[in-house]
Amino acid sequence: MIDPMRGVRGVFAAVLVLEAIVVLLALLVLPKFGEGATPLGVGIISGLALLMIVAAGVQRRSWGLPFALALQVAAIACGLLVPALGVMGAVFALVWVGLLLMRRDVAQKMERGELPAQLVEKQQEREASDLPEQ
Numbered sequence: 001m002i003d004p005m006r007g008v009r010g011v012f013a014a015v016l017v018l019e020a021i022v023v024l025l026a027l028l029v030l031p032k033f034g035e036g037a038t039p040l041g042v043g044i045i046s047g048l049a050l051l052m053i054v055a056a057g058v059q060r061r062s063w064g065l066p067f068a069l070a071l072q073v074a075a076i077a078c079g080l081l082v083p084a085l086g087v088m089g090a091v092f093a094l095v096w097v098g099l100l101l102m103r104r105d106v107a108q109k110m111e112r113g114e115l116p117a118q119l120v121e122k123q124q125e126r127e128a129s130d131l132p133e134q
Contacts, residue, residue, distance in 0.1 A: 002117050004106050004110055004115055004117070005103075005106065005107070005110075006060075008099075008102065008103050008106055009059040009060055009064070010059075011099060011102075012056075012059045012064075012065065012068060012099060013056040013057070013059045014056075015092070015095060015096070015099065016052045016053070016055050016056035016059075016068055016071075017052070017053060017056050019052050019075070019092050020049040020050075020052035020053050020056070021049075022088050022092070023045060023048050023049040023052065023075065023078075023085065023088075024045070024046070024049045026045055026078070026082045026084065026085040026088075027042060027045055027046070029082055029084055030042065030045065030081065030082055041081045041082075044078065044081060045078060045081065045082070045085070048071065048074055048075060048078060051071055051074075052068075052071055055067050055068045055071055068096075069096065072089065072092060072093045072096055075088070075089030075092060075093075076089035076090055076093060077089075
């Protein structure tokens with residue numbers, strides 16, 4: 001049977017890559033805030049984006065999701081460097097809440113056997129058992 005959580009993890013990875021792009025775009029506005037583009041600020045933002053890309057690649061691991069969620073906290077905390085990045089971190093945190101709700105719904109449907117692949121499999125088993133034996 002197909003693992004439906006594999007698709008969910010793929011969505012998690014895609015969101016992390018998109019978020020890394022948004023974080024890197026914050027480097028364009030960093031010079032306009034506070035002390036500007038300090039080496040520390042550039043390093044923190046670049047490091048966060050790099051870690052998000054790494055997190056996208058490790059979503060199949062058991063610690064992949066907690067790692068991604070920890071990076072959401074870090075993205076919001078980066079709002080101290082670039083306030084717009086903090087706002088975007090909060091927006092992506094809401095996206096992650098939606099993703100976690102989706103994951104919960106898929107898990108519940110999988111447990112009840114209501115996923116489309118499970119229903120097709122049950123239908124095929126019923127049809128196979130209805131065939132007359134020769």
